[in-house]
Amino acid sequence: MPVQPVYDGEAVAERGEVVPRVSPGRWRSMPSGLRSRDVLRHAVNDGLGWLVRVPGRVLRAVGRGVVVGFRAWRRWVRVRDYREAAAQSEKLADKFVEIRALTLFRWKVTGAVVGVAAVAVAVGHLVYGSVVLWGLAGVVAVALAVAGRRKDGAPGRKAVLGGPRTLTWTMDAQVLVDAFRDAKLIGKDESLRLVERATRVGDGWAVTVDLPATRKAVDVIKSRDALASALAVDEVQLIVERVRGRGGHAGRVFFWVADEDPYAGPPVRTPLVEVERWDAWQAVPFGRDARGRRIDLPLVWTSLLVGAIPRQGKTFAARLAASGLVLDPYARLYVFDGKGGKDWDAAEQLAYRYVCGDELTQAYAVRDHLVELVAEVQARYARMATLDDAVCPESKITPAMSRDVELGMPVTAVIIDEVQVFLESPIREEVGGKKTTLGAYIADLLTYLVRKGPAAGVVVILATQRPDSNTIPSRLRAVLGSRFALRVMDWRDSNIVLGEQMNTRGYDASTLLPSHKGVGILRPDGETDAGADLVAMTVRTYYMPNTDWRVICERGRALREAAGTLGGHAVGDDAARPVDSSAVVGVLGSGAADAWTDEVPELLAAVIDHLGEELYERDFVPTAELVEALEVDAGTFGREMGELGCPPVRQYVPHGDGVRRVRGYLTADVRAAAGLADEIGSDGSGRT
Numbered sequence: 001m002p003v004q005p006v007y008d009g010e011a012v013a014e015r016g017e018v019v020p021r022v023s024p025g026r027w028r029s030m031p032s033g034l035r036s037r038d039v040l041r042h043a044v045n046d047g048l049g050w051l052v053r054v055p056g057r058v059l060r061a062v063g064r065g066v067v068v069g070f071r072a073w074r075r076w077v078r079v080r081d082y083r084e085a086a087a088q089s090e091k092l093a094d095k096f097v098e099i100r101a102l103t104l105f106r107w108k109v110t111g112a113v114v115g116v117a118a119v120a121v122a123v124g125h126l127v128y129g130s131v132v133l134w135g136l137a138g139v140v141a142v143a144l145a146v147a148g149r150r151k152d153g154a155p156g157r158k159a160v161l162g163g164p165r166t167l168t169w170t171m172d173a174q175v176l177v178d179a180f181r182d183a184k185l186i187g188k189d190e191s192l193r194l195v196e197r198a199t200r201v202g203d204g205w206a207v208t209v210d211l212p213a214t215r216k217a218v219d220v221i222k223s224r225d226a227l228a229s230a231l232a233v234d235e236v237q238l239i240v241e242r243v244r245g246r247g248g249h250a251g252r253v254f255f256w257v258a259d260e261d262p263y264a265g266p267p268v269r270t271p272l273v274e275v276e277r278w279d280a281w282q283a284v285p286f287g288r289d290a291r292g293r294r295i296d297l298p299l300v301w302t303s304l305l306v307g308a309i310p311r312q313g314k315t316f317a318a319r320l321a322a323s324g325l326v327l328d329p330y331a332r333l334y335v336f337d338g339k340g341g342k343d344w345d346a347a348e349q350l351a352y353r354y355v356c357g358d359e360l361t362q363a364y365a366v367r368d369h370l371v372e373l374v375a376e377v378q379a380r381y382a383r384m385a386t387l388d389d390a391v392c393p394e395s396k397i398t399p400a401m402s403r404d405v406e407l408g409m410p411v412t413a414v415i416i417d418e419v420q421v422f423l424e425s426p427i428r429e430e431v432g433g434k435k436t437t438l439g440a441y442i443a444d445l446l447t448y449l450v451r452k453g454p455a456a457g458v459v460v461i462l463a464t465q466r467p468d469s470n471t472i473p474s475r476l477r478a479v480l481g482s483r484f485a486l487r488v489m490d491w492r493d494s495n496i497v498l499g500e501q502m503n504t505r506g507y508d509a510s511t512l513l514p515s516h517k518g519v520g521i522l523r524p525d526g527e528t529d530a531g532a533d534l535v536a537m538t539v540r541t542y543y544m545p546n547t548d549w550r551v552i553c554e555r556g557r558a559l560r561e562a563a564g565t566l567g568g569h570a571v572g573d574d575a576a577r578p579v580d581s582s583a584v585v586g587v588l589g590s591g592a593a594d595a596w597t598d599e600v601p602e603l604l605a606a607v608i609d610h611l612g613e614e615l616y617e618r619d620f621v622p623t624a625e626l627v628e629a630l631e632v633d634a635g636t637f638g639r640e641m642g643e644l645g646c647p648p649v650r651q652y653v654p655h656g657d658g659v660r661r662v663r664g665y666l667t668a669d670v671r672a673a674a675g676l677a678d679e680i681g682s683d684g685s686g687r688t
């Protein structure tokens with residue numbers, strides 16, 4: 001049989017020379033992993049995308065050229081420059097005849113040029129045929145396209161950004177550069193350097209860029225809104241992060257653009273429902289970020305403040321944090337619910353201390369339990385000092401110590417929902433011979449627990465629907481480690497929850513959407529892994545409705561029963577432990593001395609007594625009302641109030657069908673004069 005010649009050889013995978021669209025310098029600086037097929041594929045995609053877009057671009061440029069040309073001709077023929085110069089020197093009337101003559105002349109020139117051109121074209125057409133027409137059309141089109149081309153820095157949005165921009169920028173890096181310029185994040189003559197080309201990550205596109213020298217990644221994060229606008233996506237779709245650590249630097253930004261609203265989908269159920277037990281020392285699964293990454297929240301060693309306007313998922317978030325502790329049989333829970341609903345009643349079966357309601361008796365109960373716990377923290381420190389180094393290497397609780405029932409130092413969580421109910425209580429209280437209010441006393445006890453408690457195994461979780469500066473005193477806020485702000489009313493409230501000036505760093509919880517229940521900005525404690533890399537992040541909490549919460553609490557009780565750790569309220573033992581209250585007052589006094597009220601002047605005390613709860617609810621109280629209620633002389637009252645630091649102000653109050661302007665006092669001034677207010681406005685928050 002005839003056979004084909006047989007060749008001897010070796011297969012060699014030969015790579016064609018890839019000519020990248022990126023410049024050689026940029027190409028060399030790319031990580032080697034990127035100089036791969038992916039890059040070639042992107043380059044081909046880019047090339048094809050560019051080719052497809054060329055005809056449209058040219059047509060648009062010609063269109064713009066026609067407009068530009070027409071406007072230039074109209075300006076010329078109407079002698080606009082001469083006319084404007086004359087108008088400016090107020091000689092328009094004098095020059096009127098001259099301008100008219102010039103206008104007429106230019107019209108004539110236009111007519112002559114058009115006439116000559118038409119004749120020339122007609123003759124050319126007669127002599128050489130239609131090739132002249134085509135040639136001329138080509139030349140004119142090129143001239144118009146050049147005149148109408150997009151120039152850098154031209155005002156208005158780039159036409160190329162119209163339509164589905166999320167995809168456009170992934171194919172054409174120039175669009176990205178334009179977006180950065182539009183958002184004023186880079187200058188007109190500056191450009192970006194792509195560290196990694198746009199790649200598909202989750203349900204969106206991710207890209208890492210290097211900013212020009214001297215431009216900072218933090219500024220991009222700050223101006224996330226402007227960038228989102230330039231890319232025509234909603235802010236919630238755009239995640240901007242600084243690339244830190246290895247491979248990162250102050251000018252390297254990673255950003256990710258979701259295809260659609262990442263929080264629009266159905267909420268994800270908490271994984272803790274499926275878990276038999278949990279270790280309180282492990283971070284609790286808290287939620288997911290926009291990219292769907294799981295965000296865990298460490299609780300031991302830190303504390304948590306959750307703030308939001310009503311119905312945004314505050315209780316849900318606090319319960320999520322609590323559920324990790326519920327499922328650890330060695331953790332002890334103090335649950336105080338200022339709302340008094342059924343949100344927390346499932347926790348009653350396992351709580352060591354449980355208070356539910358907003359009455360005065362409940363506020364006293366909370367106070368007493370906190371005093372007991374402060375004393376316990378002191379006792380724990382004293383005991384730790386006597387322990388062997390092998391058991392307690394530092395003056396800090398360890399996981400083994402917290403699980404040693406004999407030692408009696410379990411991880412203890414104080415969870416207070418609607419904490420403002422207790423913190424705002426204006427009831428007068430005398431502590432260690434000093435006059436204060438019940439609310440201020442509770443704030444001091446909490447401040448001590450948040451500051452000194454973590455090392456002794458105490459975790460404080462506070463939730464409030466009134467995150468204003470009066471509710472959570474700044475001395476307490478300052479020591480709360482982790483913060484979670486769901487939607488709030490304005491940037492001031494957001495800063496109160498998240499920390500000073502967080503809005504200027506690009507984190508403002510008032511911009512979250514009302515429909516995004518359970519979505520908030522989490523600022524984890526600086527000591528956590530997440531905190532080291534990120535200042536804050538937007539998180540959607542896991543969904544844990546009441547039914548799941550009940551299941552978790554029942555499991556928590558069963559675990560405690562099995563471990564023999566059930567105690568306190570859960571077994572019907574609410575008896576207060578004997579406490580050395582003078583020792584408690586001693587430690588509080590040293591920690592928050594500045595917050596204590598000294599003798600409140602009698603006149604102010606009378607005003608405060610008259611106002612009661614309204615001292616915090618009302619902004620303004622008319623002088624007439626106070627004079628009548630306190631039965632004092634108006635003149636003397638006004639003078640004394642002024643001396644006490646309460647100047648009278650005039651405000652409009654409802655009167656009959658309309659309003660009337662009357663003299664009176666701001667309750668904020670009264671509170672400040674009585675030493676009841678904390679440092680109002682310390683974070684830029686305005687007062688009434």
Ligand SMILES: Nc1ncnc2c1ncn2[C@@H]1O[C@H](COP(=O)(O)OP(=O)(O)OP(=O)(O)O)[C@@H](O)[C@H]1O
Nearest residue numbers: 267310311312313314315316465517518541542543
């Ligand atoms: N992660 C979530 N995903 C989806 N929906 C949620 C999520 N968290 C909370 N919600 C919804 O938000 C509603 C309000 O939640 P929650 O009761 O926690 O609000 P709240 O801020 O505590 O309100 P209030 O101030 O009235 O107590 C819940 O009924 C729930 O349906």
